[in-house]
Amino acid sequence: MPLTPAEMRALFPIAQRYAYLDHAAIAPLAIPVRSTMDVFLTRQTEEPFELAHWERLRSQVRSRVGELLSTGAESITFVKNTTSGLGLVAAGLDWANGDNVVGVDREFPANVYPWMALRRKGVELRLYRSKDGRIDAAALARLCDGRTRVLAVSAVQFWNGFRLDLTGLRAAVGDEPLLVVDAIQAAGAMRIDLRQASVDFLCAGAQKWLLGPIGIGCAYVGPRMLERLHPVVIGTDSVIRDEEYFDYDLTLKPDARRYEETAPNYPGILGMGAAVNLLLRAGMPAVEQEVLRLADRLRDELPQRGYELLLKPSRPAERSGIVSFRHPRMVPAELHARLREAGIIISLRADFLRASPHYYNSDADIDRLLEALPQ
Numbered sequence: 329m330p331l332t333p334a335e336m337r338a339l340f341p342i343a344q345r346y347a348y349l350d351h352a353a354i355a356p357l358a359i360p361v362r363s364t365m366d367v368f369l370t371r372q373t374e375e376p377f378e379l380a381h382w383e384r385l386r387s388q389v390r391s392r393v394g395e396l397l398s399t400g401a402e403s404i405t406f407v408k409n410t411t412s413g414l415g416l417v418a419a420g421l422d423w424a425n426g427d428n429v430v431g432v433d434r435e436f437p438a439n440v441y442p443w444m445a446l447r448r449k450g451v452e453l454r455l456y457r458s459k460d461g462r463i464d465a466a467a468l469a470r471l472c473d474g475r476t477r478v479l480a481v482s483a484v485q486f487w488n489g490f491r492l493d494l495t496g497l498r499a500a501v502g503d504e505p506l507l508v509v510d511a512i513q514a515a516g517a518m519r520i521d522l523r524q525a526s527v528d529f530l531c532a533g534a535q536k537w538l539l540g541p542i543g544i545g546c547a548y549v550g551p552r553m554l555e556r557l558h559p560v561v562i563g564t565d566s567v568i569r570d571e572e573y574f575d576y577d578l579t580l581k582p583d584a585r586r587y588e589e590t591a592p593n594y595p596g597i598l599g600m601g602a603a604v605n606l607l608l609r610a611g612m613p614a615v616e617q618e619v620l621r622l623a624d625r626l627r628d629e630l631p632q633r634g635y636e637l638l639l640k641p642s643r644p645a646e647r648s649g650i651v652s653f654r655h656p657r658m659v660p661a662e663l664h665a666r667l668r669e670a671g672i673i674i675s676l677r678a679d680f681l682r683a684s685p686h687y688y689n690s691d692a693d694i695d696r697l698l699e700a701l702p703q
């Protein structure tokens with residue numbers, strides 16, 4: 329039987345006290361996530377280290393993450409966070425003076441700085457500037473030319489929640505360039521099907537919609553990227569003979585594990601695995617549907633209460649779990665403080681507020697937010 333929203337809610341102690349609607353920032357931990365991490369820490373406190381056991385679990389988590397993204401375990405590598413995932417690509421491709429990367433204006437810095445830093449290699453960063461917060465795939469594709477090596481986008485924009493159609497983008501842009509996706513605002517909330525979207529690289533930290541701990545994340549490395557991307561840091565875990573310490577043999581693993589150098593973050597990986605298990609037990613189609621249903625309530629009801637939405641989706645497919653809004657007169661920081669006082673947790677960003685409900689939130693959480701907002 330799939331895990332229902334109410335059953336998942338019972339695993340989040342925070343939900344008893346707060347209307348926690350801030351999954352686009354940092355997610356709270358569920359009991360099984362914490363207890364899975366605790367098991368590792370307790371065992372290491374009390375028993376000799378059992379490498380083979382933890383390695384078995386690491387590879388199980390890799391498979392489960394693959395399942396969540398509809399791809400195979402061989403394409404998954406663990407990363408520290410989204411930034412370091414994108415940084416793997418920026419640092420590991422062979423760049424030539426005059427190459428360019430095409431990105432999007434108002435992206436989170438994680439998807440800007442790694443590319444901007446390539447300036448020292450003579451690589452130009454071109455940013456698409458949207459007028460209304462939407463990304464038009466055809467217009468974005470027009471920024472690309474024969475020297476565009478990477479098109480770097482977020483699956484969902486962190487500031488206004490616009491969801492990009494990755495399959496449509498690939499169709500608009502053609503086979504080249506490499507399509508690199510920051511999926512942290514989508515993975516765990518929206519379905520991601522890597523069998524369909526011809527993405528070359530995608531990564532996400534675990535700390536938001538994936539409901540995992542901070543300091544761990546996952547990345548998908550597609551076949552084309554695997555061929556072109558050099559591991560920047562190489563260690564025992566990158567090579568085939570990973571238990572051979574004397575007879576050096578720099579033959580890389582044939583799959584995405586080559587990007588993990590050594591000494592993995594076991595507590596983080598196991599915690600992320602426990603969180604991904606919850607999402608898989610609920611089922612991503614059900615999770616997406618419920619997240620959109622709760623967010624749609626806000627999209628419908630906030631304007632009726634005099635608030636402006638930063639994005640009014642023109643097509644259902646543009647929606648995500650993020651709803652950003654502001655009041656024409658009220659000061660966002662004051663509203664934010666007032667909500668927090670009332671136990672309602674959302675984000676304050678620049679001059680607007682951002683709510684982001686997850687599967688386990690209830691209609692009562694949404695009511696609590698709406699009722700606490702002055703009209």
Ligand SMILES: Cc1ncc(COP(=O)(O)O)c(C=O)c1O
Binds near residue numbers: 412
């Ligand atoms: C689109 C996007 N990318 C990346 C991040 C964070 O990146 P990292 O996992 O490196 O902290 C955020 C966090 O707010 C984000 O919204």
